[in-house]
Amino acid sequence: MRISIDTDVCIGAGQCALVSPAVFTQDDDGFSTLVPGHEDGAGGSLVREAARACPVQAIAVRE
Template structure:
C-alpha cells in the first residue's frame, strides 16, 4: 500500500495527523506532509482511518 496526498486539495484539518501521527504531519501552513509513503503493515488500520477521515479527500491509497 502506498499513500498519495494531493497537497493542493488539503484544507489543513489535521485529521490525518490525529489518526496516524507516525505517518502524517503538517507543514507551517497546516498542509499535509506524508512521512511514510509506504507504511508498515501494523500501521494499515490507522492509515485507512486517516484517509477515510480526510474531509477534503486529499489522501488516497494505492494498493500493491
C-alpha cells in the same frame, strides 16, 4: 501500500495527523504531509482510517 496527498485539495484540517501521527504530520503552512520514511504506508489500518477521516478526501491509499 502507497499513500499520496493531493496538496491542491488539502485544507490542513489535520485529521490525518490526529488519527495516524506516526505516518502523517503537518508542514510549516499547516498542510498534511507524510512523516519521512513512511511513504510506503507502514501503519496499515490507521492509514486507511486517516484517509477516511479527511474531510476533503485529499488522501489516496493504494495497495
